[in-house]
Amino acid sequence: MRVEFSNSIREIDAADWNSVVHASGAPVFYEHAYVRAYEQAPLTNSDYSGCFVVRDGEKPVAVLPVYLQTAVNPLRRLHEAYPETVGKPLLLSHTWHCYDAHVPATADVLPRLLDAFTRAASVLGAHWYGFVNVERGNALSRGLSAAGLPARHLTDRWATELTTYEHYLSKLGIRARANLRRNERRAEEAGVTIEVLPADHAALDEISLLCTKTATRFDTNGFYPGSTLTEFVLALGDLVHVIEVRQHDRLVAAGICLADATRFHTWACGVDYAVDGRYSPYGVLFGESVKLAIRLGKTTLEGGRGNSDFKRRHGLSPRHLDAVLIRV
Structure with missing residues (x-):
């Protein structure tokens, strides 16, 4: 060798x-x-x-x-x-x-x-x-x-294994399961739309700005550098699935997700909580991420780092x- x-x-x-x-x-x-x-x-x-x-x-x-x-x-x-x-x-x-x-x-x-x-x-x-x-x-x-x-x-x-969405929900506590379902209903009533797009069809400049603002809010400024993030994601090609969550055409949440043979990675996200209605745009984005992973046949959802309380409550386990x- x-x-x-x-x-x-x-x-x-x-x-x-x-x-x-x-x-x-x-x-x-x-x-x-x-x-x-x-x-x-x-x-x-x-x-x-x-x-x-x-x-x-x-x-x-x-x-x-x-x-x-x-x-x-x-x-x-x-x-x-x-x-x-x-x-x-x-x-x-x-x-x-x-x-x-x-x-x-x-x-x-x-x-x-x-x-x-x-x-x-x-x-x-x-x-x-x-x-x-x-x-x-x-x-x-x-x-x-x-x-x-x-x-x-x-x-x-944080990560969890996946089979079907109903099986995923069944593993959650009663309150977390009810919250996800209620959030879906409230988002639908508030006129929220969800679209999954390839990188070259997504509003990446808008998404990059939202990711940057979100990182700044959590004191991780510089982790997603605006125009560089757009260029990076475009260069990834078909490794990427972009989730856009909009209310009245305004971007309120977005996820940049990566996929390999068995894993679906919720790699980066941005969220604007100033929404019209009693729903969480992050909850909408998370639920769609789980559903998309299952539709793509991935058996592991990788939730990345941080936001540990939410992830533990929604069935993900820590990997040290x-x-x-x-x-x-």
């Missing part, structure tokens, strides 16, 4: 890259199109980006994007867990917009990749390198632990996410 490093995802054949991503069951964040879109329209400032490919002969058996970043902390979690990294350049995989870190691989390559990671971090002038948003107990987590690398907790992401950083 040999480990190759490329300065750009564009240098790597998409079919080669995706063959590993799909065979390993890695999430949408590792698709060639996603990594390329992030390179084209980075949602966080990075000093440099590149990619590892591990080959057995000519066959790719592992892939990994990496990013050299100094301002790496739009949600503040990383510097809370690792205060000693503030202001230091870090070589990370993946970016914070990926909340489910993996090493897509069809062979046991983690020791080789860690060696290559160490060398690349030194060459690029990083003070630390490693992984963020590693689900505690998954294959990557176990491999890093076996290598003697300690983890520090960052945050949680850790960071594993190594000083160069």
Whole structure:
């Protein structure tokens, strides 16, 4: 086996890259199109980006994007867990917009990749390198632990398994189930319409502005940078499903959702609560997200991070996410 490093995802054949991503069951964040879109329209400032490919002969058996970043902390979690990294350049995989870190691989390559990671971090002038948003107990987590690398907790992401909408509702508490159904009725009475669109047919500039305003309201300003978010989403192509919720033609909620083989990711959203009527536009958006995931045949709803009270109440369970950083 040999480990190759490329300065750009564009240098790597998409079919080669995706063959590993799909065979390993890695999430949408590792698709060639996603990594390329992030390179084209980075949602966080990075000093440099590149990619590892591990080959057995000519066959790719592992892939990994990496990013050299100094301002790496739009949600503040990383510097809370690792205060000693503030202001230091870090070589990370993946970016914070990926909340489910993996090493897509069809062979046991983690020791080789860690060696290559160490060398690349030194060459690029990083003070630390490693992984963020590693689900505690998954294959990557176990491999890093076996290598003697300690983890520090960052945050949680929220997810649930899906079959049918009625089965999903049946798992909720009586109050949450009643609230969702009542909210649907009130929204319909208030003239709310819902439309699911491909990225190139959605009002992305309007949606990006709403996402930016929502992030600012929750003190995560800069997480969805306006025009860059529009460019990024357009570059994702058919990985994206956009949900628009409107009242009297005014956008009151929107979701930018991503899908892979089995998972539906409610990746980004924006909500305007100044509505006409006694309904929650966020509740409408969430309910439609569950229904859309089921219509698309996805068996897992990934609800992302934050808003834990709502997500727990609506049947999602926490997945503990850790960071594993190594000083160069």
